[in-house]
Amino acid sequence: MNLSYSQEYQDFREEVRAFLEENWTDADRASAPEVDLQTVRGAMGGGIRKDARATEFRKKAIERGYMYRGIPKKYGGGEQPPDPLKATIIAEEFRRAKAPFEIMGQGPSMLAPTLVEKGTEEQRQKYVEPTLLGHILWCQGYSEPGAGSDLASLRTSAVLDGDHWVINGQKIWTSNAQEADMMFALIRTEPDKPQHEGITYFLIDMKTPGIDVRPLRQMTGEADFNEVFFDNARVPVDSIVGNRGEGWQVSRSTLKHERALIGNASLARRTFDGLVAMAQVIEVRGEPMIKDPVIRDRIAAVEADLLAAEYNGYRLLTLGAKNQDAGLAGMVPKLHSTNLVYKVTKLAMDILSDRGLCAPGEPSAPDMGGFSTAYMWYWGMALGGGAPNIQRNIIGERGLGLPRDVRK
Amino acid sequence: MDFGLTEDQILLKDTVHRFLEAECPTTRVRAIMESDDGHDQQLWQGLAELGMHGLIIPAEHGGAELEVLDLALIAEERGWAATPGPFLGSSMATAALLAADDQDAKSEWLPKLATGAAIPTFACGEKVGEWDADRLEATVEGDRLSGEKPLVPFAGVSDLLVVAARDSDGPGLWLVERGASGVEVTSIRGNDMTRRLDSVRFDGAPARKVAAGRAAIDRARDVGLVLIAADCYGGANRCLRMTADYAVTREQFGQVIGSFQGVKHQLANMATDLEPSLSLLWYTAHAMDHIQDKAARHAALAKAHLADLYDSTVRYAIELHGGIGFTWEFDLHLWFRRALFNRSYLGGSTYQRRRAAELGDW
The missing domain is CATH 1.20.140.10 (Butyryl-CoA Dehydrogenase, subunit A, domain 3)
Incomplete structure (x- = not known):
């Protein structure tokens, strides 16, 4: 038991501080909007700066390996060996300096690592970096009215029609769907296969015709969740991660990141x-x-x-x-x-x-x-x-x- | 930063675990607790050979010069095994003597305590529930101690009483030797038969002052709180694991009872409440030697928290065992009785939380 940091980590803290002093100034701090973490939206990552100045700063911090340390450099991550103590020091120092840190929410923390693990090269190049910088906002389409704890019983379906999938059904409890650019979703594509083998992992553009987002007002009076309806929504054939019927396995690697988040x-x-x-x-x-x-x-x-x-x-x-x-x-x-x-x-x-x-x-x-x-x-x-x-x-x-x- | 046990600490804990498993299974626990004085010299000596009695004693006096956290690991293992004997009182007495000022007394006694040749105990509480050094009434005039200490652990087998009392200068610590004149020891029948308590009456007993002020008294009390908290974790964890094992062997309605969610979820709740408390225990024990400004308040909070958890864990353990858990021949009541001791001794949870509130300037 030793509750002080060793010299190596004290040096690392100094290095992070020096970086922040040089790259995030009082003027930057003054122009930053206050984020109220007590609100649901704040806790979920709302109100975080994603403007050009913040993006410029994030890119520098990523280059130094201070953010998105588990994501390879070639996909826009910091690529560092896992070191929870360094990660804690970085988080503490960035908070102290009121500097932009990792974009919170399901895109960077759940989808990006999943794509690095299971996505095609094209998907990684297209989505990972903009997601990390907050330029693509994601929502998660898992739960359905009839599929909560028993998620694998989900019924929203996709049928292949030429070079498009045609999606029908309903998702629920979708945080941020009203603002999201994209959704990662579990959808049934193989109705004749056993439950877990009939699900495919989709990446869906939220502007696709046939998608209707309706806010779901929760007990607090605010609407932080949504219902998302799919009525013959057509998405390109290459919108899936992993193979047909492998969505359940793909989603396992996503879920392990969520519980750590909460x-x-x-x-x-x-x-x-x-x-x-x-x-x-x-x-x-x-x-x-x-x-x-x-x-x-x-x-x-x-x-x-x-x-x-x-x-x-x-x-x-x-x-x-x-x-x-x-x-x-x-x-x-x-x-x-x-x-x-x-x-x-x-x-x-x-x-x-x-x-x-x-x-x-x-x-x-x-x-x-x-x-x-x-x-x-x-x-x-x-x-x-x-x-x-x-x-x-x-x-x-x-x-x-x-x-x-x-x-x- | 490293929030965990060292290799040496894991080895120490494992050594004691294996020793107690081999030398003190519950059959022997029962034999010892049903004996006249509740103490087994052979077991005490076996632990002495492992160096357990000198754990926190400085090397110059023959000890291992380790910390309260190391001692807490032993307490946890004793809690797991429901080990009988004078460990708690002797540890508090040793901690008191270590915090005392009298170097001659330390040189005289600490080597004997380290080898297990002499057993000490700590006589502090009065009126069944008063542990505040400023409110003690046992009094020393000249070199003569008079007063009543109704809850002294294993006074009957102890060679040395480390007594918290007061003289004209205020509170302090005195040593009274076994067999001294004016010392009357009366055994008490307690709920926990593995940890005996005696009522001790001093009537002009010859006493040697070894510390002035309340610091050494408070230190011994706080060490006691930490060791009780550790005993709680060990005992509660044993009850949890015993019950989980039982749930995968006991069958009803044609299947093991652990496959019913009613049972599974009850066990999961026990684990959810209990497991994080080990981290509170480690921090608190560590604070005793390294974070002085947090030690006393943490000791009070941890003792209350873990005593409450021990109580609820053993309660659900018995409930999940059904009727067998209520029998004398089944072992669970050994831990239930230890939980009863732990929640009460040195003051109950409400008392500790009141102290924590005062120490926090609320």
């Missing part, structure tokens, strides 16, 4: 720090809430669980750096950290008491209603990327050696 404790930490500050200010019967024995007991209990999640992150970082299998410690973070968001936001609502009646943005609310948004957004975290019971299956089966569920 399983961290940063939202719980931000909310926790906010609630402690709030509990010191809000008074009940003339005394700050934090003096209430029950409230402080509950805050301390949640804090211990939060610290456990954060230190478990350190542990995973070290295991990753040593290329060692994390076992259970690597399987539980998604469920643990989303449970934690629930505990923290519920506690915040209890501290707010009647003030929690205020909706997000209500100026008279002490938190501008932010805690109630987080309280509701818990569901977005818990249900996206594998609902809690799917996580429990994974933990039980892969982590504890229990038998797999009965499946068709």
